[in-house]
Amino acid sequence: MLALRDSGEAPCGRVADLIDQHLEEIDRRIAELRTTRTALRDLAHRAAETDPETCTEDGICTIFTPQRPTPGPATAGG
Numbered sequence: 001m002l003a004l005r006d007s008g009e010a011p012c013g014r015v016a017d018l019i020d021q022h023l024e025e026i027d028r029r030i031a032e033l034r035t036t037r038t039a040l041r042d043l044a045h046r047a048a049e050t051d052p053e054t055c056t057e058d059g060i061c062t063i064f065t066p067q068r069p070t071p072g073p074a075t076a077g078g
Contacts, residue, residue, distance in 0.1 A: 004011040047063050055062055
């Protein structure tokens, strides 16, 4: 930026581009963090509902075992 300015060119366009790049990166990171938060909330919910007595010796932790989707309610006529 300083070199552009020192050469007599206004760096405003380059600064605006850098700001846009940073905003895009922040938006991407926020989306990743939201996904992570959702996954952690799911794990926390499963942990709260898990009875340690149901764990088996061959399993490390049932909380981390992938869950099958719960089937939705059946609809009439379909």
